[in-house]
Amino acid sequence: MAGLMTIRVTSNARDLARGMNDFIQRQVPFAIAQGINRTAQRVADVERQNLVDTLSNPSPFTRNSVGVQRAKKGKPTAVVYMKDIAASYLEPFETGGVHKLNSRALLNPKNIRLNQFGQLPRNTLAALKGRPDIFIGAVKTASGETINGVWQRPTDTKRVSLLNGRGKKLGKLNKLDATQNGGRGKLKLLIRFGDALPVKKHLDWGARATRTVQQWIDRDLDEALSDAMRTARR
Structure with missing residues (x-):
């Protein structure tokens, strides 16, 4: 995973489990992971569309280069990343500079x-x-x-x-x-x-990902926790 094109989705939602009964507390880690994964998937979808909107007719390889490492019950952090090969030639669209050349020219x-x-x-x-x-x-x-x-x-x-x-x-x-x-x-x-030409378009990968997380993380966690609580009452 290329560090400059990686976003981590995490939460402090474990604090919400305090005061809940034991059964619900056992469900909370799984619910938190589900909520984080929902938001992470939204980020991935936004970034895939971002590639289509920003680049000129990107190939399927480029469009499918966004990956998601899902959060788990014991590791409540999801990672949305650009796969290494695509990240190597898309990085200038995030940081600026010139196009990466596949050859010497x-x-x-x-x-x-x-x-x-x-x-x-x-x-x-x-x-x-x-x-x-x-x-x-x-x-x-x-x-x-x-x-x-x-x-x-x-x-x-x-x-x-x-x-x-x-x-x-x-x-x-x-x-x-x-x-x-x-x-x-x-x-x-x-x-x-x-010679390599300057990159004129920008993906704003990090900024778009941050906005998406801020917009959805609370709602996705609330929904996942509510589902867990409904399950616990059955």
């Missing part, structure tokens, strides 16, 4: 298909590296700018058939346009490499 897709969440499909870069019409490096453009990235060479499909490792024709070629660049065609930039 920011991958900025240009002319390549993304998945439904606007992200590069997993292993895309590795697959591109194995293609004969792809190279990775820096190119100086006609304007004098040097761009580092993944480039696709033009292919004269009338004269050349490019095959993959299984002997099948490669698709999604950069077909040669002989009217460009003196008949040599133009390189196509698929992915541009860049």
